[in-house]
Amino acid sequence: MSYLPLPAPGTTPLRVLTIAGSDSGGGAGIEADMRTMALLGVHACVAVSAVTVQNTLGVNGFHEVPGEVVAGQIDAVVTDIGIQAAKTGMLASSAIVDTVAATWRRLRLTVPLVVDPVCASMHGDALLEASALDSLRDQLFPLATLVTPNLDEVRLLVGIDVVDVESQRAAAKALHALGPRWVLVKGGHLRSSDRSCDLLYDGAGFHEFDSERLPGGNDHGGGDTLASAVACALAHGYSVPDAVGFGKRWVTECLRAAYPLGHGHGPVSPLFRLT
Numbered sequence: 439m440s441y442l443p444l445p446a447p448g449t450t451p452l453r454v455l456t457i458a459g460s461d462s463g464g465g466a467g468i469e470a471d472m473r474t475m476a477l478l479g480v481h482a483c484v485a486v487s488a489v490t491v492q493n494t495l496g497v498n499g500f501h502e503v504p505g506e507v508v509a510g511q512i513d514a515v516v517t518d519i520g521i522q523a524a525k526t527g528m529l530a531s532s533a534i535v536d537t538v539a540a541t542w543r544r545l546r547l548t549v550p551l552v553v554d555p556v557c558a559s560m561h562g563d564a565l566l567e568a569s570a571l572d573s574l575r576d577q578l579f580p581l582a583t584l585v586t587p588n589l590d591e592v593r594l595l596v597g598i599d600v601v602d603v604e605s606q607r608a609a610a611k612a613l614h615a616l617g618p619r620w621v622l623v624k625g626g627h628l629r630s631s632d633r634s635c636d637l638l639y640d641g642a643g644f645h646e647f648d649s650e651r652l653p654g655g656n657d658h659g660g661g662d663t664l665a666s667a668v669a670c671a672l673a674h675g676y677s678v679p680d681a682v683g684f685g686k687r688w689v690t691e692c693l694r695a696a697y698p699l700g701h702g703h704g705p706v707s708p709l710f711r712l713t
């Protein structure tokens with residue numbers, strides 16, 4: 439596949455801000471975002487929302503960063519370094535979601551914003567307090583260029599159980615009504631056991647993204663990696679459908695290169711780009 443153009447050595451790369459939680463195991467969250475951004479030739483700036491205590495077996499707990507510190511990180515990055523796109527991942531609480539949205543509005547940011555509405559880890563550990571769903575829907579979604587929920591997040595956000603193409607389309611419409619410009623409903627293995635079908639919707643038309651579904655349990659950080667790659671492509675000026683197509687191809691390559699780690703789920707990996 440072809441990747442994004444790399445910056446010449448010594449020249450300033452494009453910058454993408456990730457507002458997300460840290461994974462001490464290094465597989466998901468900010469660590470996954472930064473790996474993908476670096477290997478796509480983009481400079482990653484970070485606003486840490488929470489510090490999780492986790493390994494490949496699960497999340498043992500997390501410590502939330504105070505809202506004003508999250509806002510301060512965004513402010514510091516935007517007013518000095520400048521960004522061409524941003525993405526959000528784990529935001530932990532309604533206080534942080536509200537602060538991120540208020541800061542985005544206060545700074546009058548107009549760059550593309552990818553919102554990955556992370557609610558839980560793959561082990562089912564909560565990464566967002568239940569009361570924060572209202573904040574996500576009411577405050578952050580209307581600012582988003584693209585939201586990228588998986589099927590569990592769709593159920594929590596709009597109460598739709600996606601079981602087939604029709605319910606996937608209904609979910610995309612219900613999510614779009616909350617205000618984001620585009621919605622990507624990640625379908626997992628909805629239509630067949632060996633394909634992964636994601637549905638993109640902008641209020642007018644549907645675009646389908648189909649990829650092979652790779653076997654193996656090492657897929658920690660897949661959603662973060664996809665959203666980060668999409669944000670990098672948007673920073674380069676790609677259209678949303680082209681950016682999603684790129685992100686999907688990227689995460690498929692990262693899944694192919696996933697490696698075992700610890701005693702649980704290993705991470706998807708962009709390190710194949712170094713070989």
Ligand code: PXL
Nearest residue numbers: 459460461466467528559659
């Ligand atoms: O992959 C979702 C995710 C995002 N951010 C953090 C996580 C996880 C999953 O465990 O730990 C910090």
